[in-house]
Amino acid sequence: MFQVRTPFNHRSFDALNATGVDLDVVSPTPFAPPLGPYSDYRHVPKTEQWGSYRVHYPRYLYMLPKKYFYHVSGNSAQKRVTSYVERTFETPHDVVQTCGFYLDGYASLEYCRKRDIPLVALSHAGDLKNFDRFNERVQSQIRETIDYCSAVLTVSDELADVARRFAPASKVTTLPIGEDPEKYPTDRREAIRRELGIAPETKLLLFVGRFEEEKGVRELVAALEALDRDDVAIAAVGHGGALRWWFLDQLGELSHPSHAYWELDPIAVRRLHVAADLLVLPSHFEARPTVIYEAMAAKTPVLASDVGGIPEMIVDGETGVLTPASDADQLREALEYLLDDTERLRTMGAAGHQRLLDQEWTWTHHAQRLSEIHREVIHE
The missing domain is CATH 3.40.50.2000 (Glycogen Phosphorylase B;)
Incomplete structure (x- = not known):
């Protein structure tokens, strides 16, 4: 289950898929308001073929202003992702990989708990660097997600130091992205x-x-x-x-x-x-x-x-x-x-x-290391 609304996520999944890993990709997407800058979300398809895998876009409620209601968005995303995955995919998943702890990590949490599936989250900074800006309920949801995670991945050593505020050092690993x-x-x-x-x-x-x-x-x-x-x-x-x-x-x-x-x-x-x-x-x-x-x-x-x-x-x-x-x-x-x-x-x-x-900062090496981490948490 992944969020693919940004290029580096898409490239990461493409590289992972090239290693022979089977992917079920889920990108939670807000319901579109009728007017305003976010109304274009109505054009996001229900599913979409990306190379050899298909991306699913279940809708959830995104509440504004974010400062006060972001936790409501998280709860909606979790509820809708859980129900969508349960009725859409028949084969049990070995591991769930998310791009960040919030919203995607938290959205996947209930599904992982119900089936005792390991969760791996890769942060690119936003949720960790902005932690103190979130309201207390969102902070609690982020901590809950990190506590459940089998592995906490960050794209830099500097961000890994931030992650160690929330997770044991043994859980935290720097996994650079890269380019080919x-x-x-x-x-x-x-x-x-x-x-x-x-x-x-x-x-x-x-x-x-x-x-x-x-x-x-x-x-x-x-x-x-x-x-x-x-x-x-x-x-x-x-x-x-x-x-x-x-x-x-x-x-x-x-x-x-x-x-x-x-x-x-x-x-x-x-x-x-x-x-x-x-x-x-x-x-x-x-x-x-x-x-x-x-x-x-x-x-x-x-x-x-x-x-x-x-x-x-x-x-x-x-x-x-x-x-x-x-x-x-x-x-x-x-x-x-x-x-x-x-x-x-x-x-x-x-x-x-x-x-x-x-430094082997390539998508190929990134995918190889990510696959190794997945195998490690599956066999823990």
């Missing part, structure tokens, strides 16, 4: 740049992420506004965020050529990674962002904030450069420093690519 370098046509870099209309002397800066405060888009705009050079172009790829229209408006006012893309196809995103001279990620907080693995696979160096699990990924000065979060001046200075040395950018990009391989 063979999907990135690095041998076609110059041809791709020509296709995109990028001149050889132009330095292409790439931002990929949600257009929101926490991703550092305000600092990015301020740094770009102060960047006094005529050899820079910007490509920004977004997939959500409250500052979408503000960010696009600000990019349009820059003297540098800029292109913004919305919910771009993964193949197109990979081409932009290959074409870019530098990935810029000035986030305020992160776990281990997928976009950095993607840049490493594309041999593109990274300029990012020194937060969360990012220092575990980037070797400062060797595979990229780290700067303080929320500091537009230092971000601009780092940009100037890096853009003045094209050869240094290439060397850093190659070093980052090699680090990805050396």
